[in-house]
Amino acid sequence: MEDRAGRRVLAELDADPRLSTAELARRVQVSVPTARERVRRLQESGVILGYRLEVNPAALGLPVAAYVRVRPGPGQLAKIAELARSIPQVSECHRITGEDCFLLKVHATDLSTFEVVLDKFLLYGQTTTSIVQSTTVAPRTPGLT
Secondary structure, eight states: OOOHHHHHHHHHHHHOTTOOHHHHHHHHTSOHHHHHHHHHHHHHTTSOOOOOOOOOGGGGTOOEEEEEEEEEOTTOHHHHHHHHHHOTTEEEEEEOSSSOOEEEEEEESSHHHHHHHHHHHHTTEEEEEEEOOOOSSOOOOTTOO
16 A cells, blocks of 8 residues: 555554544545545555454463474374364464464463463464464564555
8 A cells, every 4th residue: 555644544543443434534634524534545455455343462460471483293284273263272374384383372370271272283283382472573563664
């Protein structure tokens, strides 16, 4: 998207998705109908996919976060994807290139609970785990600056 006004709308909504149309219009210096139309076009074109609630997993009692790479055994791709969808502690699952086929983000109450989740994947392949110590860049929308 190369439109500067569209990028300004996205940047404001990225900073605060709960902005009213009137406040959005004020911040990007356009009329309310123009702001409403910009958002509608961004949604229709597939730039804005929807709106999500961002929750702190640690505040919900899930302070352990880890990225898990999974290398499936022969014929196990579909089973790993299905398993990932069925486990609520898996917040992300990506099919990736390389020797490992999946990258998961897993949240748990403690390491022993994390181990229980990890063991479920070990039935279908090998795993490599990286525990998150801290987050230096929080999730953000690429391409807005």
